[in-house]
Ligand SMILES: Nc1ncnc2c1ncn2[C@@H]1O[C@H](COP(=O)(O)OP(=O)(O)O)[C@@H](O)[C@H]1O
């Protein structure tokens with residue numbers, strides 16, 4: 045462990061110096077201290093505040109894939125919406141390619157920002173317009189972003205746009221492309237629609253693709269194909285990807301790093317293989333234990349990892365100290381009154397009183413090599 049420094053390969057900022065560190069050259073996205081609180085007021089009931097994101101900090105390098113993992117309601121989609129600038133954070137900073145995007149641009153994402161950060165949504169049936177053909181879905185963003193797309197001179201003619209749309213269909217594995225380009229969404233399967241949604245996102249040549257549960261509404265048999273497509277785009281096109289999922293096995297398969305979210309806070313952030321092989325935070329262990337089928341592409345629950353019972357991932361009573369304390373199998377007295385800070389543990393960040401005071405040897409060892 046190297047306290048007080050940015051560890052090689054690490055995608056998270058050093059919590060000890062998070063306000064002052066410069067963004068490394070290869071960092072595409074640098075998120076610091078994001079907070080988003082929603083308040084809801086219902087008739088005859090007290091005002092309720094939900095902290096959907098609290099002190100969320102992480103970095104993403106160019107060509108890197110990270111997975112944001114957590115149970116339903118943990119704040120995953122809120123973070124995606126903050127990154128897409130569909131919501132405004134109460135606090136925090138988002139830098140894309142070194143540029144402070146919240147300070148310099150209006151609240152609604154500008155066309156330029158949309159060209160750099162694209163999203164694929166969970167529901168492939170809702171995300172395509174039923175009255176437009178596949179070709180229209182791909183040609184429209186090409187026309188809108190014409191001046192911002194690299195090498196766009198070929199796109200100034202109808203034939204050029206058509207050719208590019210066919211190429212995009214080929215890129216997402218819909219071939220022969222001529223068979224798909226004139227179809228309408230109702231003439232496609234769920235998996236094919238999600239591929240069209242991915243092609244549409246790629247049309248503007250984004251730096252970053254945020255995919256919010258892109259496979260959770262698809263048949264199990266075609267999920268792997270979509271995950272493989274994202275993996276291929278990362279590997280062959282150098283696309284940076286944020287995969288949002290509640291499934292640690294998919295996260296392990298696609299992502300270089302896994303970021304675990306619990307009630308709006310990142311509780312663990314580290315290399316995927318290490319997080320899955322030796323989860324450091326008790327909540328990560330509970331999540332791993334709750335995976336019914338963790339056998340996607342060789343991913344197995346951590347050997348020797350202490351597993352919390354399935355029931356541990358259920359209701360979440362509010363708590364003054366560590367938000368996870370009430371459900372934690374390793375709760376100590378300090379957990380009841382002190383909210384743990386994010387601390388580096390090897391190549392990871394962990395937000396838990398178990399570290400560094402009583403770092404698990406397996407975790408400490410796993411962190412050294414990354
Ligand atoms: N627009 C909103 N208004 C009020 N509460 C919201 C809003 N969006 C999200 N929330 C709340 O924020 C929390 C996190 O939600 P979300 O980000 O959708 O979680 P996830 O994607 O992990 O399931 C939930 O408690 C949710 O009810």
Ligand SMILES: [Mg+2]
Nearest residue numbers: 120121122256
């Ligand atoms: Mg969600």
